[in-house]
Amino acid sequence: MKQKDIFVAFFRSSILGYGGGPSTIPLIYKEVVETFKWMKDEEFSDVLAIGNMLPGPINTKLAGYIGYRIGGMIGMINAVLATILPTIILMILLLTTLTSFKDIKWVNGMKESIVPVVGVMLGVLTWQFYKSSKSGLKTPTIMIHLIVGLILIQFLHIHPGIIIACLLLFAVFQPVKTTSSNSKTDKGEAT
Amino acid sequence: MIIYWKLFLSFLITNLLGYGGGPATIPLIKNDVVNRHHWLTSLDFQEAFAMGNSLPGPIATKMAGYIGYKVGGLIGSFVAVFATVIPSLFLMILMMSILYRNRHSIRVKRMTSYVKPIIVVLLGLLTYESFSESILSIGILQVIFIALCTFLLMEKLKIHPAIIVFVALAYGAINL
Numbered sequence: 001m002k003q004k005d006i007f008v009a010f011f012r013s014s015i016l017g018y019g020g021g022p023s024t025i026p027l028i029y030k031e032v033v034e035t036f037k038w039m040k041d042e043e044f045s046d047v048l049a050i051g052n053m054l055p056g057p058i059n060t061k062l063a064g065y066i067g068y069r070i071g072g073m074i075g076m077i078n079a080v081l082a083t084i085l086p087t088i089i090l091m092i093l094l095l096t097t098l099t100s101f102k103d104i105k106w107v108n109g110m111k112e113s114i115v116p117v118v119g120v121m122l123g124v125l126t127w128q129f130y131k132s133s134k135s136g137l138k139t140p141t142i143m144i145h146l147i148v149g150l151i152l153i154q155f156l157h158i159h160p161g162i163i164i165a166c167l168l169l170f171a172v173f174q175p176v177k178t179t180s181s182n183s184k185t186d187k188g189e190a191t
Numbered sequence: 192m193i194i195y196w197k198l199f200l201s202f203l204i205t206n207l208l209g210y211g212g213g214p215a216t217i218p219l220i221k222n223d224v225v226n227r228h229h230w231l232t233s234l235d236f237q238e239a240f241a242m243g244n245s246l247p248g249p250i251a252t253k254m255a256g257y258i259g260y261k262v263g264g265l266i267g268s269f270v271a272v273f274a275t276v277i278p279s280l281f282l283m284i285l286m287m288s289i290l291y292r293n294r295h296s297i298r299v300k301r302m303t304s305y306v307k308p309i310i311v312v313l314l315g316l317l318t319y320e321s322f323s324e325s326i327l328s329i330g331i332l333q334v335i336f337i338a339l340c341t342f343l344l345m346e347k348l349k350i351h352p353a354i355i356v357f358v359a360l361a362y363g364a365i366n367l
Contacts, residue, residue: 014248016356022317024249030352042303049306050286052313056206056279057216059249064280065287076284080276087248088256088272095242095257106364107245112329113363116337117355119321124346126314133311136304145308153312160313164306171302 005036006075010063010082017059018114024059026121028066038070041132053161053168059083194263195270201228202255202274216251220258230262251275337362 009031017024025048032038039047051061060080067079133142152158205219217240224230231239243253252272259271293299325334337359344350344358 012353016247016353017249018247018356018360023321025314025317027352027356045307045310046290046303047287048310050290051283052310054279054282054286055208056282057249057251057275060252060276061280061283064276065283068284069287069291076280080280084249084252084256084272084276087246087253088268090246091239091243091253091257092260092268094246095239109363109366110360111245111363112325113333113337113359113366114356115321115325115328116334117341117359119318119325119334120338120341120345121352122314122318122321124342126311126318129307129314130311133304133307136300136307142308145305146312149309149312150316154316160309163309167305167309168302171305172298174298174301176297 002071003074003078006067006071006078007082009036010067010079011086014059014063014083015086018111018118022058022122023114023118025062026118026125028059028062029125030121032066038066041128045129045132049164049168053164195266197228198259198262198267198270199274202259202271203278206251206275207278217254220251220254224258230258235261 010028013024013027013031017027029044033041033044047062047065051058051065054061060083063079063083064076068076071078130142137145149163152163153160201223202220205216205223208216208219221233221236221240225233225236239254239257240250243250243257246253252275255271255275256268259268261267263270290299290302322334322338341355341359344355345352
């Protein structure tokens with residue numbers, strides 16, 4: 001039963017995900033967090049962060065890990081196959097039979113009409129993650145993170161994986177006791 | 192036998208070097224497959240890429256599956272896809288299980304909250320790219336129309352995204 005759900009979740013999100021890896025993220029989120037409730041927001045965000053940090057295609061990393069976490073080794077194989085197999089078969093069949101598929105007008109229309117839909121889904125997901133990031137950090141801190149992150153990624157073209165890796169290292173090596181509330185009381189005592 | 196080994200190495204290396212997911216690895220794969228190994232001509236590659244782009248699902252595995260098939264039949268296809276998927280997935284499971292095992296430690300909890308704003312930035316940028324790319328290809332009016340419909344159906348009427356995607360595909364096939 002669980003394996004069937006895993007297959008359905010990843011088959012659906014992959015076959016509906018036009019436009020490669022990133023466009024399937026909101027669909028996978030929908031299945032994993034909302035439909036089947038296998039994970040909480042926090043965990044999904046961690047999976048996304050680690051997935052972004054490591055090389056290789058994001059879809060199969062997400063599918064494989066989530067499948068593994070929910071259904072063990074078989075779950076992993078199941079999720080990866082559900083993600084990649086249907087489209088690989090289509091690809092081989094179509095490319096070995098017809099050659100001018102890409103010029104068919106309605107196929108292009110389909111591709112183009114899906115992009116704004118994905119945009120809205122990504123926008124909604126962005127908003128959800130923004131709201132849930134408030135549980136761990138204070139709003140001004142989040143704002144600084146957002147602005148610095150945006151500048152580093154979009155304008156200085158630093159790979160997000162590197163930024164994530166730095167933040168993770170910082171989280172590990174920063175001394176545990178100096179949280180913001182503690183440092184405030186320390187200052188208060190000093191004065 | 193040697194061809195499978197070459198396929199394996201080729202897709203292993205390009206995917207491990209290709210930071211930034213599937214689309215980022217395409218130029219690397221092209222360089223390796225077309226310029227170094229001459230498995231496909233540049234034109235063949237372009238055609239496969241165009242086809243891959245008009246089908247759903249991840250692009251890196253579609254390319255690996257097809258090129259592997261061209262070069263070494265079904266086994267070739269399997270080898271190329273395996274090299275694309277498994278090494279990075281293995282790393283992923285390894286890292287996540289370390290985190291999961293220590294999920295109650297303060298440091299790991301802190302990781303989660305530190306990384307979240309970056310995920311917000313990344314998703315925000317993807318959102319921005321989707322819209323700007325789409326405005327260029329189908330015009331701002333179509334984009335506003337489709338986006339508004341999607342938002343209403345998804346957020347107000349709580350319709351499953353699968354259905355919305357189908358409706359949008361049908362609309363695109365007929366109208367664009």
